Ligand code: MF3
Ligand code: CO
């Protein structure tokens with residue numbers, strides 16, 4: 001995994017902050033009756049006109065829109081559409097990645113449309129907590145696989161399952177870099193974390209079985225058993241004594257600099 005110079009880190013931080021700002025901007029719009037295509041259009045305008053940045057998803061391997069909107073049993077990579085209307089009780093993941101001054105930031109969170117059912121909220125809360133738990137373990141010298149091992153143990157204890165087909169990733173001058181960051185236990189990953197490495201953690205967790213399939217649109221990933229799925233994502237920098245949550249939002253209960261030594 002690449003480590004970055006302090007100057008490059010400044011730019012990854014900027015891109016990550018801008019991506020998190022998009023999630024803050026869009027929050028009041030995530031309500032029943034909005035179309036996912038309208039959510040995308042609002043994000044596109046904000047990213048290009050206000051942030052003067054580029055939506056990283058747009059055109060990425062042919063992805064047709066600026067953000068991913070993944071609702072209920074959609075695990076990730078949902079394509080926004082004008083005929084897909086958000087309805088009461090939906091759990092909605094918005095995943096935003098931006099390119100600014102040659103560097104990327106990538107983050108996502110769950111929104112409740114109106115009042116969500118207790119089981120839907122519980123899933124989302126557990127996924128966010130699994131991300132926070134991994135963040136609280138990150139520091140130089142730990143093995144990369146600690147991240148997935150901790151996330152899997154935590155969510156399986158709640159009877160949820162970890163999606164194996166999609167992982168976190170190194171990030172910086174490329175949107176997706178080596179290595180992959182699995183959200184489950186692996187036995188073969190010898191990477192040791194070092195200061196100034198940057199990567200995402202983005203657990204996708206299902207209420208039922210872990211298996212997924214890709215829709216006929218070639219992008220939308222769904223749970224095979226049509227159970228609910230939730231995801232949260234942050235772009236993380238390894239620091240001298242822990243990590244920095246580069247895409248932290250103001251509403252979150254953590255501080256930007258996490259001291260784990
Ligand atoms: N933002 C996603 C991630 O977290 C990637 C989306 S790629 C797209 O890595 F092409 F589907 F937009
Ligand atoms: Co990502």
Ligand code: CO
Nearest residue numbers: 095106107233
């Ligand atoms: Co993302």
